[in-house]
Amino acid sequence: MEEADHLEEFWNGILSREETKIRESFASVTEAERADCVAHLHTMVSDPEYLDVQRESARIALAVLKA
Numbered sequence: 001m002e003e004a005d006h007l008e009e010f011w012n013g014i015l016s017r018e019e020t021k022i023r024e025s026f027a028s029v030t031e032a033e034r035a036d037c038v039a040h041l042h043t044m045v046s047d048p049e050y051l052d053v054q055r056e057s058a059r060i061a062l063a064v065l066k067a
Contacts, residue, residue, distance in 0.1 A: 015057040022064045038065065
């Protein structure tokens, strides 16, 4: 699988709003990548440049990952 395909699949899972997919995607990467993911999700939630639907998906992902 190419890197771009893996990244697309990863973010589709993280932003899916489905707890199982979020957890599986998050578990599929390294600790450093997990930290980067959480930081990016926080950026998405607070950055008005993202669409409301994207910000909501990021909020849901953060809630699942905190639980």
